[in-house]
Each structure stands twice: as structure tokens, then as C-alpha cells.
Amino acid sequence: MVTLTINGVVQEVNVPSNEIPMLWVLRDIVGLTGTKYGCGIEVCGACTILVDGSPRKSCQMSVNEGVGRSITTVEGLSPDGVSHPLQKAWVQLQVPQCGYCQSGMLMSACAHYNSGSNGDGIEIDNLCVCGTYQRVKQAIQLAATL
Ligand code: FES
Ligand code: FES
Incomplete structure (x- = not known):
């Protein structure tokens, strides 16, 4: 289990291995599928999230790097998905x-x-x-x- 703050919500996430990149934790475990997989090698930016307000390519980010940070995905831009x-x-x-x-x-x-x-x-x-x-x-x- 790791504690992550995602889109302002603190949650315990059952991560089977710390080797799973943040992208797949967000998509497959947390269910936030707005963040996309493109290249997997930090080139295309399809997997970009904000970590403490800075853009970060989540395909090569470890889960542990997200602990204690504020993570924002595209779902967190606005509550209704249209008003930002x-x-x-x-x-x-x-x-x-x-x-x-x-x-x-x-x-x-x-x-x-x-x-x-x-x-x-x-x-x-x-x-x-x-x-x-x-x-x-x-x-x-x-x-x-x-
Ligand atoms: S999937 Fe292309 S940079 Fe992450
Ligand atoms: S790859 Fe189609 S809109 Fe950017």
C-alpha cells in the first residue's frame, strides 16, 4: 500500500510492486484512464501529469516518487470536465x-x-x-x- 494524493484526494493505493510506473497505477489501479500511454520512454508526453504543479511524464515515474506529492491528472482539471x-x-x-x-x-x-x-x-x-x-x-x- 502507498498513500497518494491524486486530484486533491488522499487515498491508499494497493500497488503490487513499486516497479509499476505511475502511469499504470493511475490507469489500471486508480481507474483514471485520461492519462495515456504513447511511447513509454518519456518522449511523446501523452502520459503527462502534474507533480507538485510541474509537468512530469508518468510512464517513467516510480510510484514512490509520487508519495508526499500532489498529483494532478487531466481528470483533476475541473470537477465537471469542461469548466477549466x-x-x-x-x-x-x-x-x-x-x-x-x-x-x-x-x-x-x-x-x-x-x-x-x-x-x-x-x-x-x-x-x-x-x-x-x-x-x-x-x-x-x-x-x-x-
Ligand atoms: S508515454 Fe510517451 S512520454 Fe510517457
Ligand atoms: S495525436 Fe492526434 S490530436 Fe494529437
């Missing part, structure tokens, strides 16, 4: 294409948003094979105004 300014901007600008990378994009964007960035000059290193980068940047700028 980034979510509103994402909808308004129709950012996603296939959508697979977008939860990771949102979490990386959230780190910028929370830092007070207006989106100018930001760099997000998440990969999107559909090429939504331009709309992602526009949505981060729009969110700062909402």
Missing part, C-alpha cells in the same frame, strides 16, 4: 484532431497556465502526430484571457 479555462479554450478553438495526445497536452499547458503565462513564446515538447501545435498555442493564449 483551458478546457473552454480547447473546445472553443476545436484543438484536438484524433485526441490521443490531448490530455498530455492539456497538462503541459496547465503548468504554463498556472504559472501565469499568457502563452507568448511558450514551448511545449509534447508530440502530436496530428499536428495540433498551432491550436494548442492559441488555446493557451485564449485561456489566459478567460
